[in-house]
Amino acid sequence: MTAVLVTGGAGYIGGQAVLALLDAGYAPVVLDDLSTGLRDAVPPGVPLVVGDVADAGLVARTLRAHRAEAVMHFAASLVVPESVAHPLAYWRNNLAGTLGLLESCVAAGVRRLVFSSTAAVYGIPEVLPVREDVPCRPINPYGASKLAAERLIGDASAAHGLSFVALRYFNVAGADPAGRTGRRRPAATHLIATACDAALGRRDSVTVYGDDYDTPDGTGVRDYVHVADLATAHVAALRHLLEGGGNLTLNCGYGRGHSVLAVLRAVERAAGRSVPHRIAPRRPGDPPALVAVADGVRQILGWRPVHDSLDRIVGDALAWEGRRAAPSLLPGRPNARAHA
Numbered sequence: 001m002t003a004v005l006v007t008g009g010a011g012y013i014g015g016q017a018v019l020a021l022l023d024a025g026y027a028p029v030v031l032d033d034l035s036t037g038l039r040d041a042v043p044p045g046v047p048l049v050v051g052d053v054a055d056a057g058l059v060a061r062t063l064r065a066h067r068a069e070a071v072m073h074f075a076a077s078l079v080v081p082e083s084v085a086h087p088l089a090y091w092r093n094n095l096a097g098t099l100g101l102l103e104s105c106v107a108a109g110v111r112r113l114v115f116s117s118t119a120a121v122y123g124i125p126e127v128l129p130v131r132e133d134v135p136c137r138p139i140n141p142y143g144a145s146k147l148a149a150e151r152l153i154g155d156a157s158a159a160h161g162l163s164f165v166a167l168r169y170f171n172v173a174g175a176d177p178a179g180r181t182g183r184r185r186p187a188a189t190h191l192i193a194t195a196c197d198a199a200l201g202r203r204d205s206v207t208v209y210g211d212d213y214d215t216p217d218g219t220g221v222r223d224y225v226h227v228a229d230l231a232t233a234h235v236a237a238l239r240h241l242l243e244g245g246g247n248l249t250l251n252c253g254y255g256r257g258h259s260v261l262a263v264l265r266a267v268e269r270a271a272g273r274s275v276p277h278r279i280a281p282r283r284p285g286d287p288p289a290l291v292a293v294a295d296g297v298r299q300i301l302g303w304r305p306v307h308d309s310l311d312r313i314v315g316d317a318l319a320w321e322g323r324r325a326a327p328s329l330l331p332g333r334p335n336a337r338a339h340a
């Protein structure tokens with residue numbers, strides 16, 4: 001079985017990718033410092049090495065010990081406002097982490113890398129939907145550090161024969177459809193997680209940041225991609241590299257935008273109850289709309305998303321969040337308390 005090192009595999013997206021690798025017959029090995037990830041997100045039987053991806057010695061030893069043939073690199077810091085408040089920590093983790101990883105790949109002779117990048121590299125795009133070849137002008141340290149990591153990987157590739165696929169994710173949401181994993185961070189800030197919290201009675205309302213954008217209903221528009229589809233895009237990228245495919249930088253979204261109000265309506269449909277909201281001023285640094293040109297990932301990698309619907313994304317997110325709520329609040333289970 002082909003062994004694949006998954007950095008950040010105890011986190012939200014990395015954890016889903018570990019499941020997709022297992023489902024596809026690969027042997028994932030997780031390296032995670034558990035700074036935001038959780039030990040119990042790693043499935044039984046999957047080796048977990050607790051440590052920092054910037055520790056090139058540790059990573060090289062891990063690659064050799066497990067005879068890894070490729071790396072999926074998810075480990076990073078990723079909260080945009082936090083990156084504005086703590087830019088040095090973000091540059092250290094996202095750039096020095098990638099540097100340590102690349103050094104260890106070169107030392108251990110591992111030449112295939114799938115990298116977690118982000119639509120935050122684009123900043124506020126001039127033309128929508130966004131193609132991969134437009135100029136990248138990130139507007140926060142998170143996006144800037146990810147763009148720098150992409151460039152670092154490009155330089156390492158040119159000098160050391162490493163091949164890579166960088167996937168620029170748009171708005172990742174949802175949870176494993178089989179309920180095995182999902183977003184575990186407390187204190188949700190993302191829209192869908194926040195709206196689920198409101199539907200489950202864990203918060204009073206959702207704040208809608210701006211209703212005066214130049215969008216169909218005035219609220220912000222995003223391209224939401226289901227985390228399980230994103231995970232299979234990683235497996236497709238891995239196959240491409242294992243089959244000798246060349247370097248790629250690809251958007252990962254569905255190519256369709258949904259407004260904040262449309263998301264709230266979808267959560268209301270899934271929960272069967274209303275989600276109170278209040279309109280507030282725009283959130284600083286938010287682009288009005290961000291939608292991918294997402295043909296490349298389908299055409300070049302043969303990616304076939306199967307959860308490509310806002311209702312599906314929201315339904316799986318709500319089901320996952322519901323498991324952490326009081327039983328009586330679980331969607332579709334009005335009598336749950338009686339059975340508890």
Ligand SMILES: NC(=O)c1ccc[n+]([C@@H]2O[C@H](COP(=O)([O-])OP(=O)(O)OC[C@H]3O[C@@H](n4cnc5c(N)ncnc54)[C@H](O)[C@@H]3O)[C@@H](O)[C@H]2O)c1
Nearest residue numbers: 008010011012013033034035036037052053075076116118
């Ligand atoms: N969540 C999103 O909406 C989104 C969007 C675009 C891109 N991304 C990218 O996807 C990747 C995964 O994000 P996520 O949402 O799963 O976040 P997450 O916080 O759930 O996962 C990150 C994981 O990396 C680990 N980690 C962080 N720094 C580390 C280090 N130095 N050494 C070892 N492990 C470390 C954490 O403990 C955690 O398990 C990140 O690279 C992020 O930039 C996420």
Ligand SMILES: O=c1ccn([C@@H]2O[C@H](COP(=O)(O)OP(=O)(O)O[C@H]3O[C@H](CO)[C@H](O)[C@H](O)[C@H]3O)[C@@H](O)[C@H]2O)c(=O)[nH]1
Nearest residue numbers: 118119120170171189190191194207208209220260283286
């Ligand atoms: O409580 C909330 C939260 C969000 N929003 C709005 O909902 C939309 C989505 O916001 P999220 O916070 O869910 O996600 P972002 O688009 O800000 O950012 C996410 O997607 C980006 C790529 O598109 C980056 O990857 C980034 O790291 C990741 O957090 C935006 O219009 C935002 O203003 C609200 O109205 N209320």
